[in-house]
Amino acid sequence: MNTVPAPRRLLARGVGHAYALRTVLEGIDFELPAGRVMALVGPSGCGKTTLLHLVAGLLAVREGRIESNFSTPASVFQQPRLLPWKNALDNIALGLKAAGVARAEREARAAELGVRVGLAADDLQKFPHQLSGGMQSRVALARALVLGPDLLLLDEPFSALDVGLKAELYALLAEHLAGREMAVLMITHDLMEAVRLSDDILVMAASPGRVVARFALDRPAARRDDDFVYRRTAELLRDATVRESFGLPPQVCAQTPEDAACETALQAVHTVRPGAAPARGGLRC
C-alpha cells in the first residue's frame, strides 16, 4: 500500500498507437483527476476504443506514456459481454470472485447492486439469453460498479439501447457517481450523452485519431436538465471543429435575430480550448 496520499489521477502524454503501418492514434494528451467525468467524443473509427484499451491495459503502450494511480479500475464494454453460462448474479459477482471475495459476501453484494440497477430478484437467477438487451446492459454496469471502482472506463455501453433505457441508465450512473470520488472515462459518438454525463469533453477526429477540441461543462451533472443538455449539444454541433470531425458540412445559419445568440454561445464553449486561435473557418454565423 502506498502511504503517501498522492492525488489520484490518470495521465496520458503523447500517446500514439499503430496497427502494423496504420497509425490510429497520435499525440493524445489528457489528465483525468479523481471525481471527474471525461468524455472522448468522435466519429466511428477515430481510435476511441483503441485509446480505452490502452488505458485499461488491454493493449501495450508503445508510444507516449499513460500513468494511473487508481487502484481499482473497472470496464464496461460496448456489448454487455456476459458469460452465457453464468446467471446474472454470478456475472455481476465475477470481478469480486476474481478478487478472492468469499461466496456468501460476493453474492450479497452482487444482489444488492443488482437490485439497485433495477434487476428483479428472479432476474438475478436468469441466464443472459433469458434477459432483454437492456437488462443485460444493467448486469454489465452492475458488474463494474460492484467492485467499487475509483476509475470507471465506459466504451459506449449504452449505444445499442433505446432512448428511454438510456435515460434510465444515465440516471443510475449519475446517482452512483454523486458523492463518490470516482473518475470516469467514457467514449461515445453521441454528443448528447457526453453533455449529459461528463465534466470535460475531448473531441477526436479520425485518421489518425487525435484530439481536436476540448470543452468543459461547468454545471454539475446532477443539475443538468434536458433543456440544458439540448442547448449545449446544439451549441457544440455548431462548432466548426466538431462538425468537421464528424464529417458534417459547414453550417450556414439563417439570418434571424435568434441566431445572434449563436456567436455568443460559441464563444462561451470555446473558453477552455487550448491555443489562442480557435479553428472556426467553416462557421458562418
Added chain:
Amino acid sequence: MNAAVRWLAGLPAYLWSGWGAVASLLLCLALWEWLAGFYGELILPDPRAALSTLAGLLAGGGAWSELGITARRALAGFVLALAAGSALGLAAGLSMTAAMMSRPVVTVLIGTPPIAWLVLALLWFGAGDGTPVFTVFVAAFPVIFVGAMQGARTVDGQLAELAAAYRLPARMRLTDVYLPHVLSYLFPAWITALGISWKVVVMAELLATSDGVGAALAVTRSHLDTAATLAWILAVVGTLLAVEYLLLEPLKRAVERWRSTT
C-alpha cells in the same frame, strides 16, 4: 450433486416430452410389420417374432452376458478415444500450427473406412479384445479430436478481453471462461462418438471375435435365423436409445441449461 438433483427433477417432464419420439418409433414398427406381410418369414419376420425371440434370449440369460461383453469393449475404446481425443484436440486448438498440421491427419482418419482399420487390427492384435477396442478407438478418436479442437479455437476473444480487464486469475479463466465454452463443443462430440463406438464394436466383433453381440449375429446369419438376427439388432439399437435418451440427453440438458431457449 446439484446437477444430479436437477437431472432427477427434470426427468418426469422430459419423459412426458418423449411421446413424440415414441410415436415415431411405433410408426417405424408399423412400416416393418407392413413390409413383413409382403416378404414372409425368412426374408423379414414381423416385429412380434423378433421381439419374442429377443425376450427368449434375454430370459435365457445368454443375451445379457453377450451385451455386457460388447459394452465393455465399446466403452474401453470410447474412453480411450475420449481421453486422447479431448486432450490432444485441446492442445491442437491452442496452437495455430498444430491445428493446421493436424487437419489433414484428421481428414485421413475420418475418411478411412472402419472396416479397413478392422483388417489391420486383425493382423496386429489377432482375435480378442484388442481388435474391437482398437477399431472403436480409431473410429471415435477423430470425432472427439475435432470437437475439442473447434472448442479451443473458437473461444470468444471478447470474453478473453473481459477476463483480462477484470483481472481474472489463471485458474478462474480456465474454469469460468474457457472450460464451459469448450465443453459445449466437447459434449456433443462425445455423444456422437459414443454412438459410433457402439456401431463399430458390433462390426468388429462380427469378424474378429467368438463372443459378444457381433459374434452372435454371425452365428444367426450362418443359421439363416433372420428372427434372431433382428432380435440382436433390436437389442443393440434399444441399448443405444436407452443410454442416449435416458442418460446423455438429460445430462446434456442439465449441463447446458444456459443454452436452452425457454
